[in-house]
Amino acid sequence: xxxxxxxxVKTVAPVLGGAIGGPAxxxxxRAIAGALLGDEDADEDxxxxxxxxxxxxxxxxxxxxxxxxxxxxxxxxxxIETIHADDRANARxxxxxxxxxxxxxxxxxxxTGFFGILATMAFIPLPPDAAQPFAVMLGAxxxxxxxxxxxxxxxxxxxxxxxxxxxxxxxxLNSD
Numbered sequence: 497x498x499x500x501x502x503x504x505v506k507t508v509a510p511v512l513g514g515a516i517g518g519p520a521x522x523x524x525x526r527a528i529a530g531a532l533l534g535d536e537d538a539d540e541d542x543x544x545x546x547x548x549x550x551x552x553x554x555x556x557x558x559x560x561x562x563x564x565x566x567x568x569x570x571x572x573x574x575x576i577e578t579i580h581a582d583d584r585a586n587a588r589x590x591x592x593x594x595x596x597x598x599x600x601x602x603x604x605x606x607x608t609g610f611f612g613i614l615a616t617m618a619f620i621p622l623p624p625d626a627a628q629p630f631a632v633m634l635g636a637x638x639x640x641x642x643x644x645x646x647x648x649x650x651x652x653x654x655x656x657x658x659x660x661x662x663x664x665x666x667x668x669l670n671s672d
Contacts, residue, residue: 501540501543512528512565523565527561533546603647606637610640613634613637
């Protein structure tokens with residue numbers, strides 16, 4: 497069994513370590529390789545060897561890379577949310593300008609389907625073979641209903657920002 501460098505990275509640089517197995521894994525691995533070896537294109541064997549021989553200075557460089565990566569991911573998240581917000585705003589502006597009734601018809605159909613399937617599943621005994629397809633339809637329509645709510649009433653991004661602001665204020669008040 498080889499040296500488990502990823503667990504050590506998770507201890508020293510939790511943001512990078514947590515990102516290794518996810519969608520930003522390649523970026524995280526490049527950042528780790530850059531911090532440890534000065535070569536973002538180093539392979540996992542080279543990273544493992546560098547972690548095995550890491551000095552306190554090297555681990556400090558890895559910790560700095562972790563902080564930089566966290567900032568980069570936060571900025572990326574903000575940019576992605578801005579893109580999504582602009583997309584919703586464009587869709588709403590299109591609706592205002594064209595006065596197209598189809599989004600409302602689609603929303604009404606989805607809501608009717610969602611609550612219709614929900615009521616059917618709750619109050620009518622289904623044949624055993626029908627339960628799973630109904631559950632799949634309910635899940636798909638539930639996702640669509642969530643998106644309809646975000647389109648017509650705004651997304652949860654504002655709510656998340658509000659929660660972050662409250663947490664920051666609590667931290668400020670508790671530190672006084």
